[in-house]
Amino acid sequence: MTGITRTSADLDPRRRRILFRAWHRGIREMDLVFGQFADHELAGLDDGDLDELETIMAEEDNDLVQWILGSRPVPDRYQTDLFARIASYRPDFDPASAVGTEVQS
Template sequence: MTETIETKRKRLHMRSIRRGIKEMDLILTAFATAELGTMDDADLDVYDALLSENDHDLYQWVSGTSVEPAPYRAMMGRIRAGAVGVTKP
């Protein structure tokens, strides 16, 4: 059975709000609320893969303390843009 784009968006939203560390809950919930509705299927696939990564790695990528893998670079840039105030002033 193929997942509809709306079902995928709902699933990814749930995965965004229930993370392992509170900082990523805050960052990804805000990102998902603002961005999932406008993402196409290709972007949703990248975001889905990104959500499978370890929260500590995600936080290092979003805070700029380490560099994210190339396939996530554009998506992390979008996430990072909305995380100002959570990761740094």
């Protein structure tokens, strides 16, 4: 998946802002994680989940990518069901498994 698949037409203004921010993170890997999560789950989140999502999304992308990829432990404050659900949208970022990326010498 390379971009937004959900329309924001049926979303309230808060969810529209979150959806836009989810797909415009600054690091493409985080666009894919948060964007896919938002596409699939944003409409069903309650206000508490939206608050938590906005708090998570306020973190630095470099920290988020390391937590989601497992290269750094997830802080205790994000050891939540919502963070685990977000992280489950992690695409395969392993460059060794990417098609057409072999280096010729």
